[in-house]
Each structure stands twice: as C-alpha cells, then as structure tokens.
Amino acid sequence: MEETLLRLEELLFPSIADVAVLSVDVNGEAVKIGARSTSAGAACPDCGSRSSRIHSSCLRFPADVPSAGRRVVLCLGVRRFFCPDDSCARRTFAEQMSGLTRRHSRWTERLRSTLAAVGLALAGRAGARMARVLGVSVSRSAVLRLLDALPDPGDVGPAGGRRR
Numbered sequence: 001m002e003e004t005l006l007r008l009e010e011l012l013f014p015s016i017a018d019v020a021v022l023s024v025d026v027n028g029e030a031v032k033i034g035a036r037s038t039s040a041g042a043a044c045p046d047c048g049s050r051s052s053r054i055h056s057s058c059l060r061f062p063a064d065v066p067s068a069g070r071r072v073v074l075c076l077g078v079r080r081f082f083c084p085d086d087s088c089a090r091r092t093f094a095e096q097m098s099g100l101t102r103r104h105s106r107w108t109e110r111l112r113s114t115l116a117a118v119g120l121a122l123a124g125r126a127g128a129r130m131a132r133v134l135g136v137s138v139s140r141s142a143v144l145r146l147l148d149a150l151p152d153p154g155d156v157g158p159a160g161g162r163r164r
C-alpha cells in the first residue's frame, strides 16, 4: 500500500514538493484526495521567518482540476504556525503548499491556471460555460477576476496566445 501511495504522489502532484497523499476516495461524481505537507515548518508570509511551532491545524477543501470526468476536491490538512519573530505584526499564519495552494483560494493553483487559460481564450460568460463542461462551477465574474489578477498575459502558456 505504501508503494502505491508513493506512486500516487508522483501521479497526482508531480511538481509539488513535500506532499503526502493520505487517501483517495472515489464516488460516482467526485474524487476526494486527502493530503498534507511533509515539510517541518513554513515561512511567515509577512516577515519570512521560518517556524515549526504549531498553533493549530484544520482541513481545507480546494477544488482541483477534474480527472476522468469527475470533480476533484482535495482534503488538505493545513497547519497554522506561530511567527517566531516578536517584532512581526503577524502572530500566527497558515502554511501554504508552494505551487498548490494560496491564501483564501478555493482552487488549487493548477485549477486556477486552467480557469485563467479558459478565461483568456473565451472570456467571462463562455469561459464560465466551458468551466462547467470541465466540471467546475464558476461564475462569469469570477472568470473575469482571474483575468484581472494575471500578472502578465505571456505567463499563462500556450492557451494565452499572446506571445510575440
């Protein structure tokens, strides 16, 4: 079983470091992947100090890119750490998994870039419709907000179509 789980990590999170897959649960329409970070600590988003002193932990459920026609939802165990720097205004912070999650997002980073690519190709309403075909429920205005948040249209990849 352990070997299978190791292969699952390569399969499900090929570019993400320090991630452990704990479970994969498939029902009729959705895949639920339980995972957590294996890193010893995390860096404070404000001052950059690393901490391994855990304040608490909770579960987060970001939507991920669909697989074989099913919705994919992660069930991520997320730790909250104390910031070790007394001069920092932030007392505690939640860990983010680099390349996978970001603060306050209900999507994984790869779903975010998929939706942004769809939005770039099709814009708001058609983009939202296309996302529903992919099994992701997203509003037209959320698609447009994703486009507004893009730092540089060239970063989105082949679907961006704006490379010179």
Ligand SMILES: [Zn+2]
Pocket: 044, 045, 046, 047, 048, 049, 083, 084, 085, 088, 089, 090
């Ligand atoms: Zn800090």
